[in-house]
Amino acid sequence: MKGRFTKILFLKLLLFTFSCEIEEVGTLNLLTEEIVNVSGERAVVLGRIIAFENIPVEDHGFYFAEEESFLDPIIISLGATERPGRFVGEVSGLQLGKNYFVKAFVVRAGEMIFANTLSFETLNPSILRYEPLVQFGGGEVIITGINLADDTRVFFGDREAEVREVIFGFQVRVTVPPIASSISEQIRVVTRGIELEVETPFRYAVGKFNLLDANALEGLSIVENIYFQQGERFFAGMGRDSGNQSTDFIWEYNFAQGEWVKTGFEARMQRAASDSHTGYFGGGFFQTNIFGPQIPSDNYWHFDGLEYKELPPAPINISDGFGYEIQGQFYIAGGTIGVGSQVYRYDPASNAWEIRPNLPSNVDKGMVHFVYNDHLYWIDRDNNLIQYNPFTAQSQTVSRYPSPMIENTTDSGGFALVMGDKVFIGLYNNAREIWELDMEILDWGRKQNFTGDARGRITGAYSKDGILYFLRSYLVNPRTEFWEFDPEAF
Amino acid sequence: MKKLSSYILILFSLFLIYACIDVFPFENERPEPILALEGYITTIPKVHRIRLSRADRFSPDFNGLNRPETLAKVLIKDNLGNVEVLTESTAGVYLTQENFAAKVGKTYNLEIILNDGRRFISRPETVAPAPLVDSLSYRAVRTASENSFIDEVGVRIFAHFQDPPDQQNYYFWNMLPSDFQLVAEPELNLNSPFHPTCPRCPNPLECCRICYFSERPSPPNVNTAEDSDFNGLYQNIPIAYIRDNGLRFKGIYKAKIQHLSVSQNAYRHLTLIGQQVGLTGSVFDPPPANIRGNLINLDDPEDTPLGYFFASDEIPLETYIHPERLEFVFRPQTLFPTDCRAYVVGIGIVRPNDPQIPPADWNPNR
Incomplete structure (x- = not known):
């Protein structure tokens, strides 16, 4: 009897067990799984339906709200689905820097089922x-x-x-x-x-151009010339004329008369000379006339504001080379003949030339160069602005000229004028751009584009009272124009 | 009667034929190409690379190509909202800027917008700090190979470091293309078999005996570890293995390894990848499988893109393996009986301009 009772009890327990399992069929678990990504106004959330069979639901998605009570929710509805698995909710248009709550939901047989709640905070801008x-x-x-x-x-x-x-x-x-x-x-x-x-x-980007003289330098279009500034006096000359006329002179701009007048210095036709733009110049080629033989010239001069003083002959022939003055000493470097990186220095105290360490790369006068804080800077034809310390012979690329250069078209010529901690650079051959480079932070600021004819080349550049002046020569309709540029006017 | 039987037979045959050609309703399921992602970011400032491709079906009848996924917009976002936009360098290869680096403690997502408009985002990955490795060591190891007469010989590299006791750590060591000295025997050079007068005749060369090349170390193991068994203990753990092919360890070998911290999920993914990479075809191998990554298709959660985007703290490691300091090397060593400059580098490896000049960072005597 006892054994029979035990068997009946065991059978009943078995029935109970089976009945429990039958009730489990068709249930699902819902999970708000993970906050995948949150930005200022957008959030991506993962949810998951966990079930052991296909369970059709009328809708599924997410509720987003600023309060945990979800009184005024943003509902992301992903529609009906029949299969369990992961689903993704993406909401945008959220308020920046706010705390939000999110929970997944499904609607099954008209009944809304919610998952656990997660929270996140949108980011501040x-x-x-x-x-x-x-x-x-x-x-x-x-x-x-x-x-x-x-x-x-x-x-x-x-x-x-x-x-x-x-x-x-x-x-x-x-x-x-x-x-x-x-x-x-x-x-x-x-x-x-x-x-x-x-x-x-x-x-x-501002700046205003004003044409001062449409036919400066007596109507000549000079090229391969030199130019320099002594205090507030502007000079330009030598080189050759594009119309094959002699330019064996140096002119000075007379502000009172508003015209360029010849100085007493008569040069032989000496072109492609190096000049420091401060009064030292020379070298290049000497020609008796425009069709004569090109003879390398070792003649150098210095204009001290009163007279042109001839320097001893340089120990090297340099044509189209750099010229620059650092701490009162005149340097010539590079050029298009011989080794394009050699450097010689003229010391006025000893009235002698001496060789200096080579520059790290070949340079020529077609590259814009300037001196700032006793360092030489130049822009190579890959737009790199290179800084060179002439005392330690160390160099480094410190910035890049922002305007693109076109090989053999706009990658030569131009000018650089140092005015305090600013350097104005630009107006390359056939180009209109001028940039203002802040040497303290090496930041380039755009200036107004040149309003004149772009198909020219710079043959003189000067500054006075915060205004830039430049000579620009043209091969088409040969002439040299004299312009002023106010970098702050608009 | 005989005629009637013939008719019945023909009719029956016809029935049979029709029954044979009854169309079976079969549709060849050709799945859409799956997006595959390769790439990760680390805390070292450099150009980081993400490669996207479309993994196509692979079967005995080859009918798919892994085409690069071009013209996609690829972004890396951190948990503060900073965005790094990657630029496509070559087809399907997207690069960060030069100075981009992940930061320890930050969380990163990779977001991808394909040219066809499909959008993907990776699940968040947080950068955990990697403990410093204080030493590296190596030793030669010999293992049985399929050829019972020749054992495989290789070099196993060990990292020595203190595992942090206060955190769960997951490690991944990634071998990078490494430099090695190729020692050749130019004095054993022979004429070519097509030499007009003396084919295969000895033609000793004076140059060159030693060259420097890079290679991707073989075999491509995925070395991972997690510290559940050694949390907080000082470790001396194998992190790389390089097989000796008879040529690699004739000269000095400079092994370059990334010591990376990874998340638990990334560790799991990499470990599974390692298992798949190491399949040998034996009965003990795990079954080949697509391993789910951490990319989510924002428009279709059923989509299963491949690959795992992770962000790691990286400590670059390198060691010079000197052949004279190895217990043994593979014998017989492989001869390279000509000018060492004739060595052909592997795919994806840049050939040096002058192989006789050591790499700039080559310093085995430090």
Whole structure:
């Protein structure tokens, strides 16, 4: 009897067990699995339906809300599904810097089933940088930051700029509004109602050109010449004329009369000479006339403001080489004949030349070069701005000239004028661009493009009272024009 | 009667024929090419590389190519919202900027927008710090090979480091293309078999005996470890193995290895990859399988892209393996009976301009 009772009990327990299992069939577990990614206004969330058979649900997705009670939720509905597995929810348009809650849901047989709740915080926006720092009105500036929403607006001062594109929430392309009353404006960015101010003020690319003399230098179009400045006196001359006329002179600009007049210095036809732009010049080729033989010249002079003093002959023939003055000593270097990196120095104290360490690469006069803080700088034909210490013979590339150069077209000529910590560089042959280089931070700022005929070459460059002056010679309709450029005017 | 039987037979045959050519409703399931991802980022500032391709079906009847996934937009985002946009250098290869580096403690996602509009995002990966390796050592090892008469000989490299006791650590050691001295025997040079007067005649050369080349170490092992068995203990653990092919260790070999910290999921993925890479065809091998990565298709969660994007703290390691300091090397060593400059480098390895000049960072006597 006892054994029978035990058997019945065991049978009942077995039935209970089976009945439990039958009830389990058709159930599902729902999981809000992981916050995959959160940015300023967007979140990506993973959810999962766990079941051991296909369970059709009418809808599934996620609830997002700022309160855990989900009173006013943003519902991401992914529609009906029949199979268990992972699903992805992506929400955008969230408020920046807010705490949010999210939970997965399914609707099954009309019943809403929710999963566990996760929380996350959307990120705050900020501005990292913008470039270029200087641009024309109507040009484009790219502002880089983090967590910028699609509704981002940008203001230059009080004027709103046209936002062309918000790229992946970290870059904004804007069109700079036309210049108003100031060359500098503060940039403000408003995204999802949050206002951000950019630290560095934006500067407009400005500058105004004025043609002073359309036919300077007596109508000649001089090339391969030298030019220099003594105090506020501008000089240019030697070289040759593109029309094969003699240019055996040096002219000086007379501000009172507004014209270039010949000085007492009569040079032989000496072209492709090196000059420091400070009064030292010489070398290159000597020709008796434009069709005569080219004889390397070792004649060098120095104009001290009063007279032209002849220097001892240089121990090397240099044509189209660099000339530069550092600490009162005159250097000649490179050129297109012989070794293109040799350096010689003239010391006025000893009235003698001496050889110096070679430059790290070949240079010639077609490369813009200048002296700043007793260092030589030049821009090679790969746009690299190279700094060279003449005392330690160490060199390094410190920046790049921003405008593209076209080989044999716009990669030669140009000018560089040092004005305090700023260097104005540009107007290469057949090019219009002028840049302002801040030597302290090595930042390039665009200036207004040259408004005259671009198909010319610089044959003189000077500065006075913050204004740039330059001579530009033309081979077509041969002439030399004299221009002034106010870099701050607009 | 006989005629009737013939008719019945023909009719029956016809039935049979029709039954044979009944169309079986079969559809060849040709899956869409799957996105495959290769690449990771580390804490070393450099150009980091992500490669995207479309993994196609592979079967005995070859009918698919792993085509590069071109013109995609590839972004790396961190948990603060910083975005690194990668640029495509060659087809399907996307590069970060030169100075890009992951930072320890930050979390990264890779986001991909394909040219056809499909969007993918990786699950978040957080960079854990990698403990410093204080020493490296190596020793020659001999293992049985399929050829019972010739054992395989190789060099196993060991890392010595203190495993941090306060955290769960997962390690991955990745062997990089490594430099080695190729020792040749130019004095044993022979004429070519097509020599007009004396084919295969001895023609000793004066140059060159030693050259420097790079190679991708073989076999391509995936070396991983996790510290559940040795948490907090000082370790002397094998991190790389280089097979001696008779040529590699005739001269000095400079092994370059990345010591990387990885997440638990990345470790699991890499370990499974290692198992697949190491399949030998024996009955003890795991079955070949597609290993799920951490990419999610934002538009189709059923999609299963391949590959795993992870972010690691990297400590670069290198060691010079001197043949005279090895217990033994593979015998007989392989002869290279001509000018060492005739060596052909492997695919993807840049051939040096002048193989006789050691690499700039070659310094075996330090």
